[in-house]
Amino acid sequence: MTTVAADGRLVLDQAVQDLGQGAARWSATPLAERIALLDRLMPRVLAQAGPMVAAASAAKGYPADSPWTAEDWASGPWAIAQGRAAARAARRAASCSASRRVRAFWSHFVSDDGLQLMQYELTIFCRRTEGYEWLAEWQYTRYATAALEVFQAAAACEAGPLALDMTDLTNFLVAAMDGLVLQYEVSHDKERCLRDLENVIRAATLLVGLEPGPATPAGDGAEPARRDGPRHAASRS
Numbered sequence: 001m002t003t004v005a006a007d008g009r010l011v012l013d014q015a016v017q018d019l020g021q022g023a024a025r026w027s028a029t030p031l032a033e034r035i036a037l038l039d040r041l042m043p044r045v046l047a048q049a050g051p052m053v054a055a056a057s058a059a060k061g062y063p064a065d066s067p068w069t070a071e072d073w074a075s076g077p078w079a080i081a082q083g084r085a086a087a088r089a090a091r092r093a094a095s096c097s098a099s100r101r102v103r104a105f106w107s108h109f110v111s112d113d114g115l116q117l118m119q120y121e122l123t124i125f126c127r128r129t130e131g132y133e134w135l136a137e138w139q140y141t142r143y144a145t146a147a148l149e150v151f152q153a154a155a156a157c158e159a160g161p162l163a164l165d166m167t168d169l170t171n172f173l174v175a176a177m178d179g180l181v182l183q184y185e186v187s188h189d190k191e192r193c194l195r196d197l198e199n200v201i202r203a204a205t206l207l208v209g210l211e212p213g214p215a216t217p218a219g220d221g222a223e224p225a226r227r228d229g230p231r232h233a234a235s236r237s
């Protein structure tokens with residue numbers, strides 16, 4: 001091994017070690033501090049996203065306009081943007097109510113729909129690019145898994161078992177929310193989308209065997225009440 005190669009390996013080993021130590025510190029950092037740091041970092045990431053991807057593609061030996069750069073976008077600027085969005089959504093959805101969490105997601109989306117557009121564009125690009133279909137599937141699976149964790153946490157706060165498996169509920173809500181997102185991107189009709197959002201929440205609440213509370217587009221309404229009637233009892237048998 002040449003001296004140059006050995007030095008390069010030492011640098012790489014140190015970088016991996018630093019990454020591991022940083023990951024441990026990041027995991028222990030309170031959510032509010034993570035959000036503040038990501039908020040400060042995001043403008044720099046957006047300003048340098050192109051050069052970041054170009055540097056990654058150059059290091060891997062393919063041109064900056066190659067379809068392979070989709071992976072560099074997904075693992076670089078896009079991943080950081082997703083992390084920031086997830087952290088902010090998690091803080092806004094700290095309540096144990098699934099309905100409030102859905103409303104919190106919608107409020108966050110409407111406040112800045114650019115990230116969601118970028119995700120859709122990248123997903124469509126990957127689906128249409130041979131050899132990159134896996135990336136579209138990975139992105140959607142990650143999205144659905146994050147939603148499932150949210151609803152499982154909300155279900156844990158209920159007094160007893162619900163009438164619908166959380167995976168089935170997640171699949172229903174993810175599909176419904178994707179439809180609402182596309183509707184909003186086309187129409188930007190906030191009032192219509194809020195009405196439809198409340199109908200989605202009401203339908204999901206009934207599916208799990210709870211009594212829907214009043215519609216509260218602002219996300220500050222009452223918790224759904226557990227249904228004690230024959231329908232709920234039968235659904236759990």
